[in-house]
Amino acid sequence: MRVVTKKDYRKRRHVRLRQRMAGTATRPRMSVFVSNKHFYIQFIDDAASSTLAQVSTQNEAFGDSVRNNLETARKLGELAARVAADKGITEVVFDRGGFAYGGRVKVLAEAAREAGLKF
Numbered sequence: 001m002r003v004v005t006k007k008d009y010r011k012r013r014h015v016r017l018r019q020r021m022a023g024t025a026t027r028p029r030m031s032v033f034v035s036n037k038h039f040y041i042q043f044i045d046d047a048a049s050s051t052l053a054q055v056s057t058q059n060e061a062f063g064d065s066v067r068n069n070l071e072t073a074r075k076l077g078e079l080a081a082r083v084a085a086d087k088g089i090t091e092v093v094f095d096r097g098g099f100a101y102g103g104r105v106k107v108l109a110e111a112a113r114e115a116g117l118k119f
Helices: 006-020 070-086 102-113
Strands: 029-034 038-043 049-057 093-095
Touching: 029 102, 038 102, 049 070, 049 093, 070 102
Parallel strands: 029 093
Antiparallel strands: 029 038, 038 049
16 A cells, blocks of 8 residues: 655656646746745746746745744745846746645735736
8 A cells, every 4th residue: 555645746746747837938838836944936948948047935025033924925925026027027827836726826826926927
């Protein structure tokens, strides 16, 4: 009998999602990863297999006391939109990474939209 964890299920969902979506240079993939302590966002051009920009809660803008909550997700969404704008990225394909679109992931996405990113 094989033990299947929540992590395994998330990875399966992510593989299924990745079969249908890919980022390009004009419309990169905005990949979101949520760990127990931090959020990570990457803007990826899958055609060239390169990361165009990245931002996380480990940046200097957040300082040392980072909480993995809705307010932090909102701040990171706004920061991600600013970093993307600096790199000339206006439209993205949103990749939730197999995580449920709710709670922190939803707040992060909405904050990025409000800050100017188009999904």
